[in-house]
Amino acid sequence: xxxxxxxxxxxxxxxxxxxxxxxxxxxxxxxxxxxxxxxxxxxxxxxxxxxxxxxxxxxxxxxxxxxxxxxxxxxxxxxxxxxxxxxxxxxxxxxxxxxxxxxxxx
Numbered sequence: 001x002x003x004x005x006x007x008x009x010x011x012x013x014x015x016x017x018x019x020x021x022x023x024x025x026x027x028x029x030x031x032x033x034x035x036x037x038x039x040x041x042x043x044x045x046x047x048x049x050x051x052x053x054x055x056x057x058x059x060x061x062x063x064x065x066x067x068x069x070x071x072x073x074x075x076x077x078x079x080x081x082x083x084x085x086x087x088x089x090x091x092x093x094x095x096x097x098x099x100x101x102x103x104x105x106x
Contacts, residue, residue, distance in 0.1 A: 003052075027060075027072050057071050057072060057073045058072050
């Protein structure tokens with residue numbers, strides 16, 4: 001399985017998806033708002049995550065008067081595990097680098 005490039009926008013989208021639950025699912029514009037990113041950035045990231053098998057989407061089936069149906073996005077089981085591992089490893093590398101730059105023991 002491929003790991004996406006962990007740019008700041010990708011990390012922001014992954015964090016929103018990791019925080020989503022079955023009771024509070026994430027949809028496109030919600031992800032844009034929570035990640036503070038535009039749709040032109042978020043939707044390509046979601047498409048890449050879906051292509052590598054980290055995310056799936058489904059259309060809203062319940063009533064949605066006055067607006068189009070939402071498309072809910074969620075991480076797959078593998079995607080959730082891989083995203084957590086990748087974000088943890090990235091934080092550890094950044095923390096180690098920060099400590100090395102400030103003279104701490106790494």
